Amino acid sequence: MTTQISRRTTPRINVWDLLARFREVGIIVFILLLGAVVTLRAPSFLTVNNFRDILMNISILAIVALGQTIVILTKGIDLSVSSMIGLVAMMVGFVMRQYPETPIFLIVLLGMALGTIAGSFNSIIITFGKVPPIIATLGTLSVYRGLVFFYSGGTWVNSFELPQSIKMLSKGRLFGVPNLILIALFISIIVYLFLKFTRTGRNIYAVGSNVEAAEYAGIRPQRIIFLVYLISGLLSGIGAVLWVSRFESAQTNTALGFELQTVTAAVIGGVSISGGVGTVTGVVLGAILLGIIQNALTLVRISPFWQLAAQGLLILIAVVLDKVIYTRVARN
Amino acid sequence: MTKSILKLKDISKSFSGVEVLHRVSFDLQPGEVHALLGENGAGKSTLVKVITGYHQPDHGDIYLDDALVQFVDTRDSRQAGIAAIYQELSLFPDLDVAENIFVGRHPQSFGLKVDWRKLYDEAHELLDSLGVTIDLKQKARHLSIAQQQIVEIARAFSINARILIMDEPTSSLTLSEVAELFALVNNLRENGTAIIFISHRLEELFEIADRVTVLRDGNYIATTKSKETSRDDLLRKMVGRTISSQYPKTEAPLGEVVLQVDQLTSEGLFTDISFEVKSGEILGMAGLVGAGRTNVAESIFGIRPATSGKILINGLEVSINSPQQAIGLGLAYVPEDRQQHGLIPAMQITPNISLPKLDDFAKYTWILNKKEKKFAYSAALQMEVRARSIWQLAKELSGGNQQKVVLAKWLSTHPRILILDEPTRGIDVGTKAAVHKLMSDLAADGLAILMISSELPEVIGMSDRIIVMREGFITGHFMRSEATQENVINAATKDVRIENLS
Numbered sequence: 001m002t003t004q005i006s007r008r009t010t011p012r013i014n015v016w017d018l019l020a021r022f023r024e025v026g027i028i029v030f031i032l033l034l035g036a037v038v039t040l041r042a043p044s045f046l047t048v049n050n051f052r053d054i055l056m057n058i059s060i061l062a063i064v065a066l067g068q069t070i071v072i073l074t075k076g077i078d079l080s081v082s083s084m085i086g087l088v089a090m091m092v093g094f095v096m097r098q099y100p101e102t103p104i105f106l107i108v109l110l111g112m113a114l115g116t117i118a119g120s121f122n123s124i125i126i127t128f129g130k131v132p133p134i135i136a137t138l139g140t141l142s143v144y145r146g147l148v149f150f151y152s153g154g155t156w157v158n159s160f161e162l163p164q165s166i167k168m169l170s171k172g173r174l175f176g177v178p179n180l181i182l183i184a185l186f187i188s189i190i191v192y193l194f195l196k197f198t199r200t201g202r203n204i205y206a207v208g209s210n211v212e213a214a215e216y217a218g219i220r221p222q223r224i225i226f227l228v229y230l231i232s233g234l235l236s237g238i239g240a241v242l243w244v245s246r247f248e249s250a251q252t253n254t255a256l257g258f259e260l261q262t263v264t265a266a267v268i269g270g271v272s273i274s275g276g277v278g279t280v281t282g283v284v285l286g287a288i289l290l291g292i293i294q295n296a297l298t299l300v301r302i303s304p305f306w307q308l309a310a311q312g313l314l315i316l317i318a319v320v321l322d323k324v325i326y327t328r329v330a331r332n
Numbered sequence: 333m334t335k336s337i338l339k340l341k342d343i344s345k346s347f348s349g350v351e352v353l354h355r356v357s358f359d360l361q362p363g364e365v366h367a368l369l370g371e372n373g374a375g376k377s378t379l380v381k382v383i384t385g386y387h388q389p390d391h392g393d394i395y396l397d398d399a400l401v402q403f404v405d406t407r408d409s410r411q412a413g414i415a416a417i418y419q420e421l422s423l424f425p426d427l428d429v430a431e432n433i434f435v436g437r438h439p440q441s442f443g444l445k446v447d448w449r450k451l452y453d454e455a456h457e458l459l460d461s462l463g464v465t466i467d468l469k470q471k472a473r474h475l476s477i478a479q480q481q482i483v484e485i486a487r488a489f490s491i492n493a494r495i496l497i498m499d500e501p502t503s504s505l506t507l508s509e510v511a512e513l514f515a516l517v518n519n520l521r522e523n524g525t526a527i528i529f530i531s532h533r534l535e536e537l538f539e540i541a542d543r544v545t546v547l548r549d550g551n552y553i554a555t556t557k558s559k560e561t562s563r564d565d566l567l568r569k570m571v572g573r574t575i576s577s578q579y580p581k582t583e584a585p586l587g588e589v590v591l592q593v594d595q596l597t598s599e600g601l602f603t604d605i606s607f608e609v610k611s612g613e614i615l616g617m618a619g620l621v622g623a624g625r626t627n628v629a630e631s632i633f634g635i636r637p638a639t640s641g642k643i644l645i646n647g648l649e650v651s652i653n654s655p656q657q658a659i660g661l662g663l664a665y666v667p668e669d670r671q672q673h674g675l676i677p678a679m680q681i682t683p684n685i686s687l688p689k690l691d692d693f694a695k696y697t698w699i700l701n702k703k704e705k706k707f708a709y710s711a712a713l714q715m716e717v718r719a720r721s722i723w724q725l726a727k728e729l730s731g732g733n734q735q736k737v738v739l740a741k742w743l744s745t746h747p748r749i750l751i752l753d754e755p756t757r758g759i760d761v762g763t764k765a766a767v768h769k770l771m772s773d774l775a776a777d778g779l780a781i782l783m784i785s786s787e788l789p790e791v792i793g794m795s796d797r798i799i800v801m802r803e804g805f806i807t808g809h810f811m812r813s814e815a816t817q818e819n820v821i822n823a824a825t826k827d828v829r830i831e832n833l834s
């Protein structure tokens with residue numbers, strides 16, 4: 001018996017398998033190629049300052065996209081992240097205007113708490129109300145954006161009204177690296193450890209891969225699903241505080257349309273929309289690729305409209321490639 | 333008699349008034365392989381689900397180690413050391429082998445961090461103790477069915493299962509894979525594990541089982557040692573009922589051959605299927621679930637065209653690549669799964685009936701409601717569909733009435749060849765009789781009918797001729813006069829693989 005089975009399972013090395021296993025390699029290769037081409041046209045691309053800009057620009061995206069990823073791993077989607085950011089940003093902005101002396105760590109905690117509360121409504125609607133995630137979060141996307149107007153009465157918080165402490169949250173530097181980038185890196189590591197090294201993290205993959213089997217295996221899928229929308233809200237809350245810090249304002253249209261960028265980063269990073277597949281490294285690389293494309297297209301002076309089209313094209317390429325690779329692997 | 337590890341006493345279970353198990357008793361001893369045998373619908377699956385706590389019995393007791401137990405859910409029975417491996421495997425396609433074994437119970441260090449090294453070590457050890465080698469980092473998606481089964485067995489053992497239930501584990505395995513599986517089962521038995529083994533392959537039972545319990549129509553029939561019984565004896569116990577007279581197929585004058593299928597083959601699904609159906613004839617197609625009968629019907633109807641072979645209609649060779657072409661050639665197919673393929677549950681009766689012939693009610697692509705309504709009304713009336721109105725949603729109808737709507741829909745295309753796949757599954761007795769009468773009438777009107785049915789009395793009662801399929805091959809051919817339950821089921825359980833090897 002041993003001989004039979006072991007013979008059939010000797011791992012076969014094969015290009016498609018490698019590509020399927022190491023999506024990250026593909027993205028890195030693509031980034032390098034793109035970088036080379038852009039550098040030829042605009043040498044300023046290859047400077048430390050430019051790279052710092054790129055990373056600053058995608059830090060918030062990466063954080064929120066990781067929340068989005070955790071949701072997508074369970075076959076769900078959270079369209080409301082942009083409105084949660086808008087709402088929390090406005091509330092945090094108001095608090096800072098009113099009480100400029102508040103210590104910054106309290107402000108961060110407040111953002112996290114508000115985000116988690118906003119996320120919990122998604123959790124409740126989806127797990128108790130049995131509403132499909134895409135519909136539930138489409139609803140809260142509008143509701144939360146509406147609440148931003150309601151709360152602010154259409155006004156906004158501008159740079160002069162914000163204390164220095166919040167501005168320094170992202171602008172300050174440690175060893176020459178802006179805090180914002182460090183925070184994004186820190187959160188990425190936490191999420192990586194969570195998904196890879198905790199039971200709950202692994203159960204998220206299990207639920208997304210096969211809900212029924214997960215239930216047979218003694219996991220309670222509803223709990224996991226409840227949790228992932230909480231996490232998405234929590235990370236959106238952090239994103240909101242950082243947004244206020246980086247753009248030094250809280251407006252009614254803060255982060256409008258941002259939800260699609262988070263999905264884009266996740267999908268480019270190899271997260272399967274049908275659940276169960278995706279890594280933190282992939283998503284972070286996906287966000288970086290998005291940032292590089294935006295930056296590069298600006299450097300070579302291509303209109304922002306084309307940038308949007310390029311983003312869309314990138315998603316399609318990523319997804320089609322996935323499908324091709326997947327069918328090839330399945331056939332083997 | 334040694335001590336039983338599991339004992340069922342007088343278990344009864346009903347679903348919506350229909351008794352599926354009637355006072356069934358069963359006992360299992362440590363270190364034995366106990367086979368559960370019966371036709372489709374004999375109650376084997378329900379019995380397994382009662383043992384695993386998925387269903388609670390209406391009546392009767394379960395004893396584990398002679399102590400009365402009650403399983404509230406499957407979690408409960410698992411904790412008691414009962415593991416089941418179902419036909420549909422429940423693995424996580426995106427997780428690797430090792431993680432599949434321990435999912436939900438990942439070993440941890442400091443009560444927080446998943447200890448991956450320990451997980452791989454334990455998985456390795458476990459597979460070693462089962463005497464198999466599988467790449468632990470392989471994703472379950474890429475495993476063969478046999479390997480997937482081994483992973484499931486390993487998972488069962490990782491929770492220290494003492495009782496292992498295997499529901500048709502060999503149904504999709506090759507001969508050599510079956511041998512591997514049996515070696516593993518023997519290994520487990522020697523270590524004292526009790527195994528409940530469900531299979532339709534009688535040969536296998538003699539090879540692997542110590543005892544066999546036969547169920548029929550939800551009743552306990554007998555338990556015998558497999559050494560003290562024979563294939564014929566088991567077959568008799570499985571079918572042993574008489575055919576009632578509710579099957580009114582009248583002799584109709586047979587006409588020309590309307591549908592002829594010649595060496596139809598679809599790789600991996602069925603091989604060398606040849607038969608013909610005459611006008612006025614009902615050809616029954618018997619076999620066990622999964623024998624490939626539906627695949628043959630689907631390829632004739634153009635849903636999944638066959639890879640080789642010929643289809644002739646009225647003596648002319650045709651190529652059918654889509655259902656649309658099939659409808660154009662006078663074919664109609666009433667599929668097995670009404671909800672999925674037979675009708676559109678969220679639509680009303682009228683548009684369901686008019687669907688295949690919508691062009692007939694349209695003028696310059698604009699559908700004429702009045703004409704459609706009139707047509708649907710008369711079709712529904714003719715089929716005696718019981719509904720509030722023809723605007724009632726199809727999903728609100730009973731199974732029998734849904735089937736009538738499906739029939740009305742296809743008969744309205746005036747087919748010359750009607751393929752019926754399990755035409756009376758899940759419908760009430762009254763409607764069943766009506767469907768049988770209708771089939772008889774249609775044949776008398778000159779229709780050629782191909783009827784797939786897993787219900788032996790139905791096949792034998794309704795068919796002029798019967799072909800039997802087994803794992804993609806035709807294994808039997810009987811005239812109405814020579815068909816008996818015994819010889820049909822004998823052909824349906826014949827081991828074609830052994831024949832093919834020799």
